[in-house]
Amino acid sequence: MSQIDSILGLADLTIQRVDRGRIIQVWASPKTRPSCIHCPNHPVRIKATHLRTLKHTRQGNQLVVLYLSVPKYHCLGCNRYFRHPFKGIRPRFRATECFRLEVFEAHDGGVCQSKLSLTHKISSATVERWYQHHIKKRVSELSSRPCPQILGIDEHFFSRKKGYATTMVDLKNHKVFDVVLGRSEASLQGYLSRLRGRDQVKFVVMDLSETYRNIVQRYFPNAKIIADRFHVIRLVNHHFLKMWQQHDPVGRKNRGLLSLMRRHQWNLKFEQKINLNEYLEQYPVLRAMYEAKQKLNSILLTKNIRAKGARELIPKLMELIDQFANSPVKTLAQTLKSWLEPIVRMWRFSKSNGITEGFHTKMEMMSRRAYGFRNFENYRLRVLAHCGWNGVFNRV
Numbered sequence: 190m191s192q193i194d195s196i197l198g199l200a201d202l203t204i205q206r207v208d209r210g211r212i213i214q215v216w217a218s219p220k221t222r223p224s225c226i227h228c229p230n231h232p233v234r235i236k237a238t239h240l241r242t243l244k245h246t247r248q249g250n251q252l253v254v255l256y257l258s259v260p261k262y263h264c265l266g267c268n269r270y271f272r273h274p275f276k277g278i279r280p281r282f283r284a285t286e287c288f289r290l291e292v293f294e295a296h297d298g299g300v301c302q303s304k305l306s307l308t309h310k311i312s313s314a315t316v317e318r319w320y321q322h323h324i325k326k327r328v329s330e331l332s333s334r335p336c337p338q339i340l341g342i343d344e345h346f347f348s349r350k351k352g353y354a355t356t357m358v359d360l361k362n363h364k365v366f367d368v369v370l371g372r373s374e375a376s377l378q379g380y381l382s383r384l385r386g387r388d389q390v391k392f393v394v395m396d397l398s399e400t401y402r403n404i405v406q407r408y409f410p411n412a413k414i415i416a417d418r419f420h421v422i423r424l425v426n427h428h429f430l431k432m433w434q435q436h437d438p439v440g441r442k443n444r445g446l447l448s449l450m451r452r453h454q455w456n457l458k459f460e461q462k463i464n465l466n467e468y469l470e471q472y473p474v475l476r477a478m479y480e481a482k483q484k485l486n487s488i489l490l491t492k493n494i495r496a497k498g499a500r501e502l503i504p505k506l507m508e509l510i511d512q513f514a515n516s517p518v519k520t521l522a523q524t525l526k527s528w529l530e531p532i533v534r535m536w537r538f539s540k541s542n543g544i545t546e547g548f549h550t551k552m553e554m555m556s557r558r559a560y561g562f563r564n565f566e567n568y569r570l571r572v573l574a575h576c577g578w579n580g581v582f583n584r585v
């Protein structure tokens with residue numbers, strides 16, 4: 190590769206003339222004559238030559254325009270015709286692949302279409318078309334990958350017309366695996382039955398949803414379910430506050446008190462503890478419940494412990510659940526009991542669906558920036574291109 194070739198970034202070209210004006214104009218032609226593409230090793234003759242005008246990358250602040258003379262060859266062996274094939278320039282395109290990639294990366298990085306149409310001298314519709322093309326390429330690269338070992342499942346709101354969508358996240362690599370429209374088994378079964386490598390999934394992290402539990406048991410035969418810490422604590426607090434409402438409807442409306450009751454005990458300041466104690470003095474039953482709840486939460490928040498530690502904790506949890514079973518929050522005890530295994534696994538495990546919820550925020554931002562999506566497939570492409578793809582394109 191000569192020096193001028195390495196500046197242009199295109200192989201096997203002879204530069205004839207360079208004109209540096211407002212834009213950089215480069216006249217070039219192929220360096221070598223290929224042999225026939227239909228019957229190898231046969232000599233060819235040039236039948237005609239035509240000039241192609243191509244936009245190439247920007248150098249400094251100037252656009253490079255390439256005038257390429259393209260020979261049309263005639264094979265003396267098979268009597269067929271073909272045009273000179275170039276590396277990095279596709280037939281009939283009016284820009285090189287480098288240039289298209291440059292526009293895509295700039296637009297992906299946040300440069301708007303109108304700005305790009307000024308700097309790169311292309312229309313905004315072209316920017317959009319190239320952007321879509323690259324995003325589709327990205328997603329097609331993703332389509333053949335197998336299921337992740339540690340999967341996070343959660344639902345999120347898509348649109349009022351189409352309802353909810355399910356997010357599947359690769360929790361090991363912090364990437365969105367896929368988004369699927371719908372959150373019921375009926376709407377997901379088509380997608381899930383087509384999914385390859387389902388038996389490779391080892392763990393699935395999810396909130397305490399019965400539907401998702403059924404789906405996982407049916408479609409991911411080797412997966413163990415892990416409860417999501419945040420949702421478990423939220424469930425406990427929800428039941429506790431509801432019980433409090435029945436116990437003392439007036440106190441529940443006091444917002445200062447509500448804030449104290451909701452917090453973990455270790456997040457309370459000294460005077461806040463005194464205030465809360467003063468209130469709880471009046472209701473002995475409520476007080477017992479409050480203490481049980483705090484104990485339960487501190488047990489539930491355990492993480493990263495060994496199997497032995499978990500085995501020791503289980504009886505303590507069971508004792509608390511039994512205590513709740515004989516109180517007004519019976520349903521809580523039932524739910525916890527039916528999710529006992531996923532909750533115990535949660536102690537052993539460090540990952541939670543926090544990553545999934547973080548991606549939901551990112552997806553909301555994407556949706557907002559596009560003023561909402563009507564077409565779910567376009568939304569999916571965008572989400573996967575931004576949150577599911579690992580690395581950059583190889584340069585052509």
Ligand SMILES: [Zn+2]
Pocket residue numbers: 225226227228229231264265266267268269
């Ligand atoms: Zn030939």
